[in-house]
Amino acid sequence: MFRRLPTLALGALLLASTPLLAAQPATTLTVLSSGGIMGAIREVAPAYEKATGVKLDIAAAPSMGDTPQAIPQRLARNEPADVVLMVGSALDKLVANGQALKDSRVDLGQSFIAMAVRKGAPKPDISTMEAFKQSLESAQSVAYSDSASGVYLAHILFPRMQLSDAFKAKARMIPAEPVGEVVARGDAQLGFQQLSELKPVQGIDIVGLIPDQAQKMTLYSGAVVSKSTHPDAARALLQYLASKDAAKVIQDSGLKPIPAQ
Template identity: 30%
Template sequence: MPRFIVPALLFLVAGMLSADARDLRILTGAGMSMPVRALAADYGKRSGAQVTVVSDTAGGVQKRIEAGEAFDLVIGTQAVLDALTRQSKVSATHSDLAQMVAGIGARKGTAKPAIADARAFKATLLAAKTISYVDPASGGITGVFFLSQADQLGVGQEVRAKAVLKPNGTGVADAVASGQAQYGVTLISEMLPNAGVTVWPLPDDLQMSTIYTAALASDAQNAMDARALLDELSGPRGRDASIKAGLKPVSH
């Protein structure tokens, strides 16, 4: 057998495998990363699609897409997806998935802080030595939200003086677990994966109302798998995964 036949066959097989592989690229807000990654990994195993999940702050997701980063499915805040729709970056059809739930985290083993209501939460913030939250400059809406709540409580200046700023919620959780910060305030879904942190939801009168929603890219290269995964995220399995991640599912 001529020597060139084996390399030629290998090249042909590699080409066939490459053609069969279906890439599915997802951009998601960090607060939805936990349920999205769980369902995406399972979907990839069952479907054969090569799924890539990239998470960032809400503002970071928007900047990535506006800069031309390729994606098939995006999960972000309603405000971000509305902006991307106006730019014709995503489909005008959006699917609401879950409501953000903000919480306060402390190092594992720490007693639950007083957060039963706004007055108790204010006292806890004043007594805290250090508080970590997402730097608003990074594009994360939880930092903006937390500071607005602190300002409404009349302790915004004090909170800023104790700040341990991080680029994302994962960094906030790490700061708390390592002892760099006494408390961390961000999305529960961003702190739960860190075993060194215990987290409690903020009181209802201080809670977030922001919704995570999803849409396909206007020029999605793999719309078939993107739609199939979105159906799962919008269905019972997505609901269960969102609850497990500390998010509040929305009614469809």
Template identity: 35%
Template sequence: MANIVRLLSTLGLKGAVLGLAAQFEATRGIRIDADFAPTLALLPRLRGREAADLAILTREGLDDLAREGLVVAESRTDLARSYVGLAVKAGAPHPDIATAAALRTALLAARSVAYSRLGASGILFAQLLERLGIAGEVNVKATIIPSGFTAERLLSGEADFAVQQISELKQVPGIDVVGPIPLDLQTPAVFSAGRLTSAERPAEADQLLRFLASAEVAPALRANGLEP
């Protein structure tokens, strides 16, 4: 077990981590045993002392765990920035979402919009609907999922639009990412990694952390809709 590092990561980094796992194992001789879920789903697991060596969460979530003594504060490292975007099924018309007014019109016209209840993107989107004054109209026909990839609801036909971090939307084949929600309507999520104070393999965790923060992984992050 000495050459395995246990990682609990937010869904936003799933595509990048899975794509980089073979490279990490080949060059470092260490295998990644990873589990992925929204930050809000991972926090209670980590607070419940689920065994793990490294965590990738939103910066806010990681900071909370550091204050609680569960993450080594000096190990915290920002990895990537991510924006919330909107997707449609591949081949479907792309709505105009360039401005707040255009986005409002598009959301009202949609048969259903899929978004996540637990994810950071879902929380932001719910607040955005309130700001746009259309929460009631959109939510009455929305497809709200507890966790997972909202774009899967495009393939099933349950929704016309899917809203989530662009890095999460891009992990579902058969969809088109229209683009980010207007940047003046959102604050980008910062995903950060930190070693757990209870890590059984701290040296391996530190190697993975340095790898994920290195310049060599930047192309993989960008390919998955993230900004290094």
């Protein structure tokens, strides 16, 4: 379980930095969150809401991809949103096209790719690159996400590893669904996703991070949506998430916190 934040300390921090929040108890922020940082924002939400009177309406939304739920697709349809929490490189694109405010952008945590199996299933050896490759070739089925980690695996790592055609036939990208859930119900023997996205899923065992030589760090960041109707409250939320007080929750979610400036 994640550690609950000290409500009084949180309230003092927020009220000191944004005194107007106390006068806006009815404010609701719509937060679009990628799965990699969803665990952290959901854990922060109850104490944050109690301390500030600001309600967080959190919606799951991939950082990229063609699914209607993806953050770029939602914003393109002008869906209401105040804050986006997502892969940093994808956020940069939103900033560049004017959909997110550049001066509100904060980096929150580094994420790394892990592998999972169904709960109780044997855990393949991934301690070395040779063992990792053998485990992939021997697997009956492999699933990976359609977001940052899966794009890297499909287009960079797997081709670099020169895996067989038989492997390519049994590996598939999963759109708009946590890979861990696919593994938990037995639809894939091995699943790959960011550690922070696998940790909340019931019914799986996390084997561990893939080898360092195969690893790719993904940066998760946040920003205020340009069309936010509550930009001050949105900035206050991001300020808290980037503070030292939120670092423990971010770490417990499976991310490596970015040191507060």
